[in-house]
Amino acid sequence: MAKKTKKRKEIKRKLLHKYRLVILNESTFEEKISFKLSRLNVFVTGSLCIIGLIALTTLLIAFTPLREYIPGYSSTRLKKQATDLTYKTDSLVANLNNTNRYLENIRKVLIGDLESGEVNLDSLREQFKLDPSSIDLTPIREDSVLRAEVALEDKYNLFERNTTGTDMILFPPLNGEISQGFNLDQKHFAVDVTAPTDTPVKAVANGTVIFAEWTADTGYVIILEHKDGLLSVYKHNGSLSKSQGEVVRAGEVIASVGNTGELSTGPHLHFELWNNGNTVNPMDYIDF
Structure with a gap:
């Protein structure tokens, strides 16, 4: 026990023993600066300096662009x-x-x-089908007044209102005899109009050419995109007058009648209409 106490006193004495650090002039041995130090003071001061240096380095890396020059930091x-x-x-x-x-x-x-993109409208209607007995169908005064105003306007309307899903007036693309009409059962989604070769084919409405190329089955084909999701398709043309990206106006010549493509059996225009991704009967839109 006495040895341990004596050893502790010896360690304490060494830590607290004073040393003098003197800086002298080498030529005159004049004392310039002197410090009284102990081992404990040197240890504490050195530790604080190291901790401060680590803290300063951390701050520089975290809050300054210097970290970009350190490998490993992006x-x-x-x-x-x-x-x-x-x-x-x-x-x-x-x-x-x-x-x-x-x-x-x-x-x-x-x-x-048509089949891969066909939508079953009956199933959609069935989901939102309402029971008429649960709805009050008694006309109100505002509804009666509106009906009278609309009827008066339609009485003097120069154009018959279109009930086929678009309010555009479509012009015939070609004047000729219809050799085959629209038939869903036979998967003929178009109207075939016969005419002499090189007869001008015209745009049915204002639109943009989105396709104008040759295909093996249908020859020269041109497709116009119109407003309200309407597409008009002209197949088996002899030549094309417009190219992809061009804007055309209603009645403007876009192609000529021909007999191109493996599926063609004579000079005619195979004309299709597509409304919002569904094929429709062109004769419901156009008076050929």
Whole structure:
């Protein structure tokens, strides 16, 4: 026990023993600066300096751009570029998906693929079918006044209102004899109009050319996109007067009658109308 106490006193004495650090002039041995130090003071001071240096280095790395020069830390500029590239990639993927869907719809129009894109409207109507007995059908005064005003306007209307889903006035693309009409059972989703070769084919309404190319089955084909989701398709043409991307007006010549494509049996125009992805009877829209 006495040895342990004596050893502790010896350690304490060594730690607290004073030393004098003197800085002298080498030539004159003049004392310039002197410090009284102990081992404990040196240890504490050194520890505090090391802790302060570590704290200062941490602050510089965390809150200054100096961290970009340390291996293993990414640059802020690179992070921003990576974020921008991620957003651009997402936008490109979305645009690519939209383009693919658009091209798939064009493909269905070209090959007349109605079944794969057909919507069962009866099932939709059944889901939202209402019981007429639960609805109060008694006309109100405002409704009667509105009906009278509409009836008065229609009495002097120069154009018959279209009830086929579009309010556009469509012009005949070609004057000729109809050799085959629209027939869903036979999967003939068009009206065939015969005419002499090179007879002008005209646009049925204002629109934009979204397809104007040659296909093996239907020869020269041109497709116009109109407002309200309406597409007009002209097949088996002898030649095309417009190219993809051009804007055309109603009645403007876009092609000429021909007998091109493996499915053609003579000079005629195979004309289709598609309304919001569904094929419709052109004769419900146009007076041939």
